[in-house]
Amino acid sequence: MRVLKFPRRLIRKLETPDLPLEALESIRRLRRYLDELEAACMIRARRLGASAADIGEALGITRQAVYNRLHALEHRTQTDPDFVIPDLEETEEIPHLDTTPAAKQ
Numbered sequence: 001m002r003v004l005k006f007p008r009r010l011i012r013k014l015e016t017p018d019l020p021l022e023a024l025e026s027i028r029r030l031r032r033y034l035d036e037l038e039a040a041c042m043i044r045a046r047r048l049g050a051s052a053a054d055i056g057e058a059l060g061i062t063r064q065a066v067y068n069r070l071h072a073l074e075h076r077t078q079t080d081p082d083f084v085i086p087d088l089e090e091t092e093e094i095p096h097l098d099t100t101p102a103a104k105q
Helices: 009-012 022-048 052-059 063-080
Strands: none
Touching: 009 022, 022 052, 022 063, 052 063
């Protein structure tokens, strides 16, 4: 899974309390980044076979809330041209480690 580059410059702006408007803009942009990353991870988890209950447990929400978020993601990708879900599979693959008993010999 590809790790998206964390926007450290936004965090640095949050550490400057004397510029509250810049900090607020950074918070907005950081939320968008985290929304996109969460969406990508939820979709990837589903593709890898995770249930809505598994995803909900990881996020601290109910299974139904996961279904609601997935539905909202589908709607948002169709209506918000600026919302992009990163493709976490567009990366160099980490070699799969075969842990079957035959492979361990």
